Each structure stands twice: as structure tokens, then as C-alpha cells.
Amino acid sequence: MIPFTNYYGMQFNPFDKTLSSRDAFETLDMEQVRGRLEHLKSHPGIGLFTAAPGQGKTFSLRCFADSLNPNLVKFYYICLSTVSTTEFYRQLCVTLGLEVSYKKTVMFQRIQDYLYSMSMNKNVHCMICLDEAQYLNADIFKDLKMLCNFCMDSKNCFTLLLLGQPVLNTLMMRQPNEALRQRISVSYNFGGLTEAEAIRYISNRMELAGTSPRIFDDSAMLTAFGSCNASLRQLNLILTKALTIGAQNNKQNIDSEIILAAVNDIALI
DSSP, rough: OOOOOHHHSSSSTTOOOTSGGGGGOOOOHHHHHHHHHHHHHHHHOEEEEEETSSSSHHHHHHHHHHOOOTTTTTEEEOOOOOOEEEEEHHHHHHTOOOOOOSSSHHHHHHHHHHHHHHHEEEEEEEEEEEGGGGGHHHHHHHHHHHHHHHHTTTTOEEEHHHHHTTTTHHTTSOOOOOOOOTEEEEEEEOOOOOOOOHHHHHHHHHHHHHHHHHGGGGHHHHHHEEEETTOOOHHHHHHHHHHHHHHHTTOOSOOOOHHHHHHHHHHHO
């Protein structure tokens, strides 16, 4: 069976999530996040970014991280799951390249000393991104507030980025997290992909892959958007499956019927 990339004259799969960040299609959500991250790059603090799964929050951060000068900014990324407070500190120490201890207090001090030294002695801005932060427990949220406390709370020596699903906003509104919430200097909740963005995205990706956007007719693009729940990840899955079905059935063009078949196939997986 001929791959759909060959069948449609593509240099690569235009809807592959592994595409380079330099070829990213910037949505309004990504633009809003980039502006806020640029602010934090110059003014260290805490940022809170939330989105439904697949709307591009992690990819937005990756695009930003790839644009940084590593001599001036160190970007550290941790994708969280349900962990204990001690395990959280172990993960953070390993990510920062610090020695792990069996004592939480020792690791806490090592992390603070490292971040202070990088900022004050080496003039390097550390940005720590905690993805899926909705899994953090109450003790970790409390410790994050203390971790950000330098020189009797007179300095911000690093940037903390909290990424998660919308439930993270609810968690931050709880009274025990008020002290941490008050330190948040920028925040953004993703609105999701719009219809106009989806149509431009499909055309942009197809052209980038070296083929005609008109392989998808207008009804196909509208049906794909209507089936993706404003999720770029879901849209990519639908379009990739549709191209596969189209090539298998010798279809020169993708219409709404093929899109619906693709949606049905994905739902059955």
C-alpha cells in the first residue's frame, strides 16, 4: 500500500506532531502565551497557563524554549504525575542537575541555593516549567510559595511556570493556595482553535509539505474543525487518518464523507 505522503506528493506528513517548532503555525492562543512568557523572561515571577488537552499549551512552551539563548536563560521542563512531596523534590533536583538527598529539607536548600547563585552570581535566568500541575498536592503548592521566597521575599530569582488543565484554576482558588496565587504575575487560559485558524492551519501545513491545500475541499475542512473540539491535536489525528483513507481508496480529493469516516475510525480505536 502506497503511503499517503507519496500518493498526494508530500515531502512529509504535514500533520505530524514532531514537526519543528520553527515551522509552527501561531494561533491566537500561542501568540498570547508567547507575549506573557516574554514578559516573564524580563521580569521573573510566576505564570499560570491552562488549557484543555490537545489545545497546544505544551507545544507553545516548547516553541518559546527553543527561541531562548541558553547562555542567558536556562529552561527546565518537568511533566508531572501524582507524586509525593519528597518525590517532587527528587525530580526537581535531577532536572536541575543537583544531588538528590533522602531529606526534603536538604533538597529544598540545594534548589534554592542553585537558583539564587544562577541569578545573582552568574546572571542566568532559570525558568522552571511544571506541566500537568493539576496533579500537585497541597503540600507541594505550599512549598512552591516558600521556594520562591528569596532575601525576605524581596527578590524573584527564577520564573516558575505552572501548566495544566482548567481544573488547575480551581485548585489555585482554594484558600490554602492563596499565598501562591497572589504571586502569579501572568496567566492565560486557552480558548482553543477557531474555525478561521483551522482553515489557515490546514492550508499552511499542506503548503509546507509541498502539496496543494485544495486536496481538502471546503466541506472537508469545516467538517474536520467541527469534529476536533477546538483541539489542534485532535485535528491533526483526523486529518492524518483522512489522508490515509483517501490514499487507500484512490481519492484525489478529501471531502466531508472521508473526514467523517476518519472521525469514526478514531472513535473506534
